[in-house]
Amino acid sequence: MHEMECRVLSIQSHVVRGYVGNKSASFPLQVLGFEVDSINSVQFSNHTGYSHWKGQVLTADELHVLYEGIKLNNVHHYDYVLTGYTRDTSFLEMVVDIIQELKRANPNLVYVCDPVLGDHGSMYVPQNLHPVYKNKVVPVADIITPNQFEAELLTGKNISTEKDAVEVMDLLHKMGPDTVVITSSDLPSRLGDRFLVSLGSQRTMMPDGTKSTQRVRMEIPKVDAVFVGTGDLFAAMLLAWTHHYPNDLKTACEKTFSVMHHVIQRTISYAHELAGPGRRPSPPQLELRMVQSKADIEDPAIVMEATVLTL
Amino acid sequence: LEAPCRVLSIQSHVVRGYVGNKSASFPLQVLGFEVDSINSVQFSNHTGYAHWKGQVLTAEELNVLYDGIKLNNVHHYDYVLTGYTRDTSFLETVVDIVQELKRMNPKLVYVCDPVMGDQGSMYVPENILPVYRDKVVAVADILTPNQFEAELLTGRKINTEKDALEVMDLLHQMGPDTVVLTSTDLPSPRGDQFLVALGSQKIDGTKSTQKIRMDMPKVDAVFVGTGDLFAAMLLAWTHLHPNDLKAACEKTISVMHHVIKRTMTYANEMAGQGKRPNPAQLELRMVQSKKDIEDPAIVVERVMDV
Numbered sequence: 247m248h249e250m251e252c253r254v255l256s257i258q259s260h261v262v263r264g265y266v267g268n269k270s271a272s273f274p275l276q277v278l279g280f281e282v283d284s285i286n287s288v289q290f291s292n293h294t295g296y297s298h299w300k301g302q303v304l305t306a307d308e309l310h311v312l313y314e315g316i317k318l319n320n321v322h323h324y325d326y327v328l329t330g331y332t333r334d335t336s337f338l339e340m341v342v343d344i345i346q347e348l349k350r351a352n353p354n355l356v357y358v359c360d361p362v363l364g365d366h367g368s369m370y371v372p373q374n375l376h377p378v379y380k381n382k383v384v385p386v387a388d389i390i391t392p393n394q395f396e397a398e399l400l401t402g403k404n405i406s407t408e409k410d411a412v413e414v415m416d417l418l419h420k421m422g423p424d425t426v427v428i429t430s431s432d433l434p435s436r437l438g439d440r441f442l443v444s445l446g447s448q449r450t451m452m453p454d455g456t457k458s459t460q461r462v463r464m465e466i467p468k469v470d471a472v473f474v475g476t477g478d479l480f481a482a483m484l485l486a487w488t489h490h491y492p493n494d495l496k497t498a499c500e501k502t503f504s505v506m507h508h509v510i511q512r513t514i515s516y517a518h519e520l521a522g523p524g525r526r527p528s529p530p531q532l533e534l535r536m537v538q539s540k541a542d543i544e545d546p547a548i549v550m551e552a553t554v555l556t557l
Numbered sequence: 558l559e560a561p562c563r564v565l566s567i568q569s570h571v572v573r574g575y576v577g578n579k580s581a582s583f584p585l586q587v588l589g590f591e592v593d594s595i596n597s598v599q600f601s602n603h604t605g606y607a608h609w610k611g612q613v614l615t616a617e618e619l620n621v622l623y624d625g626i627k628l629n630n631v632h633h634y635d636y637v638l639t640g641y642t643r644d645t646s647f648l649e650t651v652v653d654i655v656q657e658l659k660r661m662n663p664k665l666v667y668v669c670d671p672v673m674g675d676q677g678s679m680y681v682p683e684n685i686l687p688v689y690r691d692k693v694v695a696v697a698d699i700l701t702p703n704q705f706e707a708e709l710l711t712g713r714k715i716n717t718e719k720d721a722l723e724v725m726d727l728l729h730q731m732g733p734d735t736v737v738l739t740s741t742d743l744p745s746p747r748g749d750q751f752l753v754a755l756g757s758q759k760i761d762g763t764k765s766t767q768k769i770r771m772d773m774p775k776v777d778a779v780f781v782g783t784g785d786l787f788a789a790m791l792l793a794w795t796h797l798h799p800n801d802l803k804a805a806c807e808k809t810i811s812v813m814h815h816v817i818k819r820t821m822t823y824a825n826e827m828a829g830q831g832k833r834p835n836p837a838q839l840e841l842r843m844v845q846s847k848k849d850i851e852d853p854a855i856v857v858e859r860v861m862d863v
Contacts, residue, residue: 249845260570262622263593263631276583276844283573289596289614291625300625304599308612312572315601315610321573321837530631537561537586 252489253281254326255348257309257341258478260286262301265534266293266475267330271482273536274505274543278486283324285312287332293474295529306336313344324348324355326485330478331362333371335378342382349386356489359387359423360481363396376400385422389488391481392418394431408433408445412461412557415447419459424449425488425495429480430466441465444503446552448495462496462552464503469510471517471527475534480506483543496552504549508542509534561591562796564636565658567619567651568785569603570596572611575841576603576782577640581789583843584812584850588793593634595622597642603781605836616646623654634658634665636792640785641672643681648688655696666796669697669733670788673706675740686710690731699795700733701788704741718743718755722768722863725757729766734759735795735802739787745772754810755863758802768863769803771810776817778824778834782841787813790850803862811856815849816841 254275259267268284275282287309290301316322327345332338349355361379364370380400384390394405401417404410411433415426427446435441446462483505487498512535517527564585569577578594585592597619600611626632637655642648659665671689674680690710694700704715711727714720721743725736737756745751754771790812794805819842824834 260594260596262565262595263626273583273586277587277847279844279847281844284570285572286570286596286599289599289622291622292629292631296629298625298628300621300628302614302618302621304612311610311612312599312601315608316573318608318610319602319606319837321602530629537589537591540587540589 250279251281252279252325253283253323254328254485255283255285255324256328256482257285257287257344258328258330259288259290260284261290261292263292263533264475264530265479265536267478270475270478270534270536271328271330274479275482275486277540277543280326280486280489283316285309287337293529295472295474297529303334304337306334306340309337309340309344322348323352325352326489327355327357328481328485329358330360330481331371332375335372335374338375338378338383342378342386345386356388356485357386358389358391358481358485359383360391360477361387361396361400362477363392363399365393365395367395369399380421384418387423389425389427389484390418390423391427391429391477391484393429393477394433397426397428405431405433408443408463408555411445412447412555415445415461416459419447419449427484427499429477435465437465440468442468444499446495446499448493450493460495461555461557462499463555464499464550464552466503466550467507469514471514471532473510473513473532473534474529476506476510479509479534479536496554499552500548500550501546503552504546505539505543507549508546509536509539512539512542562589562635563591563593563633564638564792565593565595565634566638566789567595567597567654568638568640569598569600570594571600571602573602573840574782574837575786575843577785580782580785580841580843581638581640584786585789585793587847587850590636590793593626595619597647603836605779605781607836613644614647616644616650619647619650619654632658633661635662636796637665637667638788638792639668640670640788641681642685645682645684645688648685648693652688652692652696659696666698666792667696668699668701668788668792669693670701670784671697671706671710672784673709675703675705677705679709694728695732697733699735699737699791700728701737701739701784701791702728703739703784704743707736707738715741715743718753718770718863721755722757725755725768726766729757729759737791737802737806739784740773747772750775756802756806758800761800767802769806770861770863771806772861773810773814776821778821778839780817780820780839780841781836783813783817786816786841786843807855808853811853812846812850814856815853816843816846819846819849
């Protein structure tokens with residue numbers, strides 16, 4: 247039987263307990279048959295939404311040392327790189343250097359980048375990361391998963407309508423990535439205010455050399471809880487499903503958003519059971535039910551349909 | 558309500574490959590265990606490659622991470638799992654943590670691979686031995702030494718099966734109710750293509766033990782990470798078959814067999830005809846073995862009562 251040989255380098259946080267960063271991305275990718283090499287950018291006890299958190303961070307130098315080890319053994323050959331939440335500009339710049347070198351080693355490498363900067367109008371990383379993402383990271387990215395705020399920051403353009411969003415995604419294509427998914431937005435959903443709107447855009451080269459763009463829109467049920475790690479899971483699963491459906495963003499998004507739905511539903515049910523009636527679940531209780539969702543990760547039942555936008 | 562079984566695994570992390578936590582986590586997660594992992598080091602790859610680079614966690618930093626867990630009042634574990642450690646103060650901190658976790662949950666099971674060496678020589682600093690012998694083994698519940706490690710811990714040489722059974726009884730007296738001698742030099746009744754492993758488990762509520770012998774085919778390759786996978790899978794299968802060491806070992810050894818076989822086939826393919834595979838090629842085919850990990854087909858007739 248021919249096995250899938252696909253190797254991902256994921257450079258993200260590690261938490262001892264819970265599911266964010268590499269903890270959120272690795273298991274689902276491995277369950278789907280990807281080889282995951284992981285560089286842990288930090289090691290914390292748990293994510294920073296708990297009352298307390300403690301741990302250590304990796305410096306840009308230490309990142310470089312780890313990469314050197316891989317390179318010295320001549321095993322620096324990757325099909326994908328995946329990155330997420332980073333707070334340190336020199337670390338991020340080192341990541342860019344590494345990706346550029348990995349792309350020289352494999353020109354077909356796909357860099358999946360979650361440009362984590364903030365949400366709902368405010369930044370939650372240092373401001374000086376913004377120019378690094380805009381000028382250095384996004385240009386080498388192939389797939390990006392900004393939320394609305396991040397898409398606006400990166401392009402300098404506000405999104406008030408679907409037309410704005412499409413223009414912003416086109417601007418992002420021009421900056422680098424052929425695949426853009428705006429993971430969440432404030433745009434009004436046609437299904438009412440219990441839903442949020444996500445949009446995606448994928449640019450492909452046609453056999454005749456022209457570029458064709460497929461744009462999709464999804465109405466996603468809102469959840470009444472704050473989850474951490476869902477963005478990391480999303481980027482990892484988008485990596486997986488665009489790998490299996492490279493020219494079909496509609497299907498890749500349907501699979502990805504469906505997995506998210508199953509994991510989140512399972513997590514919410516469990517969290518409410520643990521918290522008890524009428525009580526809001528705590529961060530430990532809201533940790534994603536990742537391990538319990540294995541079957542959904544392997545083969546997600548499609549629970550939402552993406553609409554292809556005809557413009 | 559599915560109460561998850563939560564494991565705290567304190568082992569190495571390698572960016573590439575399968576040793577330490579990389580070897581233990583995925584299989585345990587695939588079997589439904591919640592795995593909290595403290596990475597004792599972060600290296601590019603294991604130290605059998607031509608090159609390796611990375612950083613180590615100090616005992617102090619280990620304490621800091623544990624403190625974070627404790628401050629959130631989530632220091633509740635069903636299992637602790639440890640393996641290869643080179644640092645005595647790190648190991649002593651691990652013991653302190655295990656003792657505290659056992660106060661929080663008296664039913665906690667500590668699965669300990671007392672990694673010190675093999676084939677007659679130590680590959681960790683000598684001063685690790687007294688820490689294992691005098692502090693760690695005392696708090697361990699399941700122990701997976703090889704013959705050399707069992708001899709070091711008990712001060713007794715193993716020349717016959719009878720010696721091995723006595724050594725396992727000595728180890729019971731030192732702490733663990735379950736002991737598996739993962740490999741020995743004892744001659745196998747099946748011939749010299751096989752090596753002998755032995756196990757002993759105290760039977761609940763009695764003073765007697767169930768003792769078993771396993772004859773396992775030797776493999777013509779040096780694998781790294783197999784001991785870590787073994788300890789993790791023994792944790793899983795003793796959990797699923799408590800009080801039945803024979804069943805637990807049948808499953809554990811069967812998983813090892815499938816993973817190793819798949820790995821050898823792949824490594825030989827990658828190396829090409831007549832060439833010995835290199836460390837990179839010999840990395841365990843962990844992800845590809847998911848189905849075998851979930852539900853290992855038993856390679857029967859391996860486990861005999863002694």
